[in-house]
Amino acid sequence: MTDTKVGSKMKVLVVGGGFGGVRAALELAKQTQLEVTLVSERPDFFYYPTMYETATGGSSEQSAVPLEQIFGDDPVRILIGKAEKLDRTKKQLKLKGSTTPIVYDKLVLALGVVTNYFGIPGLAENTYGIKSLDDAERFKRHLHARLIAEDEPDLNYIIVGGGPTGIELAGALGPYLREIMEKHGIRGRAIHIDLVEAMPHLMPRLPRPIGRTIERRLRKLGVRLYLNSKVEGASAEELTVSGKPIRSHTIVWTAGVANNPFFTDKDFKLSGRKKVLVDEFLRAEGDKDIFVIGDNAETPYSGMAQTALYDADFIAHNFACEHENRPKLAYYPKEPAYVTPVGPNWASMLWKDVHIHGRLAHLVRNAADLHAFTEILSVKDAAVQWTSTLDREDLCPVCSK
Ligand SMILES: Cc1cc2nc3c(=O)[nH]c(=O)nc-3n(C[C@H](O)[C@H](O)[C@H](O)COP(=O)(O)OP(=O)(O)OC[C@H]3O[C@@H](n4cnc5c(N)ncnc54)[C@H](O)[C@@H]3O)c2cc1C
Numbered sequence: 186m187t188d189t190k191v192g193s194k195m196k197v198l199v200v201g202g203g204f205g206g207v208r209a210a211l212e213l214a215k216q217t218q219l220e221v222t223l224v225s226e227r228p229d230f231f232y233y234p235t236m237y238e239t240a241t242g243g244s245s246e247q248s249a250v251p252l253e254q255i256f257g258d259d260p261v262r263i264l265i266g267k268a269e270k271l272d273r274t275k276k277q278l279k280l281k282g283s284t285t286p287i288v289y290d291k292l293v294l295a296l297g298v299v300t301n302y303f304g305i306p307g308l309a310e311n312t313y314g315i316k317s318l319d320d321a322e323r324f325k326r327h328l329h330a331r332l333i334a335e336d337e338p339d340l341n342y343i344i345v346g347g348g349p350t351g352i353e354l355a356g357a358l359g360p361y362l363r364e365i366m367e368k369h370g371i372r373g374r375a376i377h378i379d380l381v382e383a384m385p386h387l388m389p390r391l392p393r394p395i396g397r398t399i400e401r402r403l404r405k406l407g408v409r410l411y412l413n414s415k416v417e418g419a420s421a422e423e424l425t426v427s428g429k430p431i432r433s434h435t436i437v438w439t440a441g442v443a444n445n446p447f448f449t450d451k452d453f454k455l456s457g458r459k460k461v462l463v464d465e466f467l468r469a470e471g472d473k474d475i476f477v478i479g480d481n482a483e484t485p486y487s488g489m490a491q492t493a494l495y496d497a498d499f500i501a502h503n504f505a506c507e508h509e510n511r512p513k514l515a516y517y518p519k520e521p522a523y524v525t526p527v528g529p530n531w532a533s534m535l536w537k538d539v540h541i542h543g544r545l546a547h548l549v550r551n552a553a554d555l556h557a558f559t560e561i562l563s564v565k566d567a568a569v570q571w572t573s574t575l576d577r578e579d580l581c582p583v584c585s586k
Contacts, residue, residue, distance in 0.1 A: 194220040197504075198278060198289035200268045202230055202252050205295030205479030205493035207561050212501035213293075214261045218508050221260065222287065224280065226267040228252055230561065231317065234490060234554065235574055237353040240321035241361035242584075244576035249318055255561055268296070271451050273472060293500065294447075294461075294469075295479045295493065301441035307419035312345070312438040315354060322580070324437070329581050331434060332365050332374075340376045341433040343424050345416055346440030347382030347389065349525045352399055354437060355380045355408045356527035368584045379433075381411040381426055383440070391523060391535060398542050399525065399533050406528045416440070442488075444481060456483040465515040467500055476500050484518055491521040494560050524550040 195218060199210045202225025210223040229249040239248040252263050264287070266280035277286035300316060302308040313327065314320045331340065342358060344351045355378060362376050380403065382389070386396040387403075387410070400410060411426060418425040423432045444459045454462040454470040460483035462470040467482060469475040478500060479493030486492040503513040522536035526547060534546035541549075554574065558567035579585040 194218060195290045196220050196222070196288060197291045197293065198222050198224065198287055199293040199295065200224045200278070201295035201297060201479070202227065203295060203297050203479065203493065204490045204561075205497050206293070207252070207255060208494045208497035209293050209295065209478065209501060210256070210261050211259065211561065212498060213504060214256075214259045216501070216505055216508065219504065220262075222262040222264060222289075223252070223256075224264045224266060224268055224278070224287070225252060226265070228265050229318075230255060232557070232570075233316070234557070236315045236317075236321055237350065237357055238574065239318065239578075240315045240324045240354065241357040242325070242364060242577050242579060244573050244578040245318050245321070246573040246576065246578075247570070248321070250562065250570060254566070268447060273452070273475070276474065289474075291474050291476065291504075293476045293478065294481060295477075295497070296445040296447050296481055298442040298444055298480045298488075299446065300438070301443035302438065303441055305416055305418060308416070308438055311419040311421050312436045314438055315350065326580065327435065328362065329365060329579075329584070332362060332371060333369055340374055341379065341431070342377065342435045342437075343379045343381060343431060343433045344437045344439060345381045345424070346438070347380060347384065347387035347396075347410075347412070348439065349388070349523070350439040351380060351382070351437075352387060352403070353526055354439065355403055356406060356531075359406055359408070360529060365581075365584060368586070377409065378407065379409045379411055379431065381414050381416060381424070383413070383415050385413045387412070388523075388525070392540075394540060395523070395533055395535050398540075399527055402527045402531060402533070402542070442480075448481065453477075458483070460487060463516075466503055466513060467496060467516055484516070486518055486521050489521045490557065492519070494557070495519050522549075522553070524553055526550050 197213055197219050199206050207230050210221050213219050214221045229251055232248050235247045239245050268278055269281045270279040276289050279286050313324045344355045358378055387399050388396040414426045423430040424436050461477040461481050463477050463482045467476050469477050478496035506513045524532055524534045526532040530544050530547050532546040532550045533542040534549050555571045558570045
């Protein structure tokens, strides 16, 4: 036993109540030699893959699960607060507004990413996002207000970002807007949905046929594509794209993320894209007591929920190996499946060399959501959570009838 303290439990502090942090805390808590504390800045786990549905009339329950529910009777101490200061020498972490440090033997960081506007003027003030329940609710309220108001001059909706989030939202937005108009008896108002992407095609990081299939599907749904088009600025009235204004009061920004600012001033070694450089055991380079997983780590498939879950299992496995004096595994990246829903009952799926699209891929996506819920909840709770993806939720009394 190399690291475990004799006579007392090893204190493992996990920071981040998202995919990586929650899964790591659940798995580590099964090891009786460890005392696990989870710190997160909010009391809920966000299931991001369904956030676009929540933003287009779906329930908020499907995209958020209280940490208390996830951990139930598990021996995990949960602290809600924002991790701010790190003292590596004393092995202490301080939360914002607190003077009492949290002491750790091992620290696991899974803080996720933040929205990046790349300094483009007007974006932060004049665009919507779908990265939290508050974002989704604000967006929903705005959509309602604009559709219902009779004197609104335009119904142009612009989504920026040709990655999965932008594509999913572009596919779901039209049907949702038509649903609201039908419920309110609004007729004769044309809707325009534009999707703007700086690269020459959608899903730029995946093989070309994936983007091509999705482009065809979106065009069929009536979405106008602006490819090779760079956003240069936004105001309350319009978005400037490659020198030309597009009029809109509803711009959604899904095109940029940056690593969590926690890592900037704490001597972490960062890659070119500012992710934390890690060794073969996912430890921050130069510090054997700090593990970095999920979106924060510089690994080949970082940026996917599946990777964050996988990383969490990987480090938990190695904690057990170390305790039992077994050789630890070296990290080997696992290629995720890419399943992107686009409008009702349709998805595109790429898994290794297999590319399918249509209804079958949509069923795969539903099954993948159920599977993901079982990674953090009991089978029974996961099933309940999964069925909440069928619920509709609206704050408007007319729409919720
Ligand atoms: C809209 C959207 C849709 C997505 N869809 C998919 C998909 O379909 N499939 C897929 O594989 N991936 C998807 N992703 C990506 C996926 O959600 C992320 O890769 C995954 O969440 C990463 O997990 P993580 O644990 O690294 O970070 P997160 O899940 O983001 O968790 C980070 C946690 O840390 C907390 N936190 C942050 N800073 C602090 C701090 N200073 N102190 C304390 N707590 C802090 C946050 O509140 C959060 O709880 C999507 C992402 C978004 C935004």
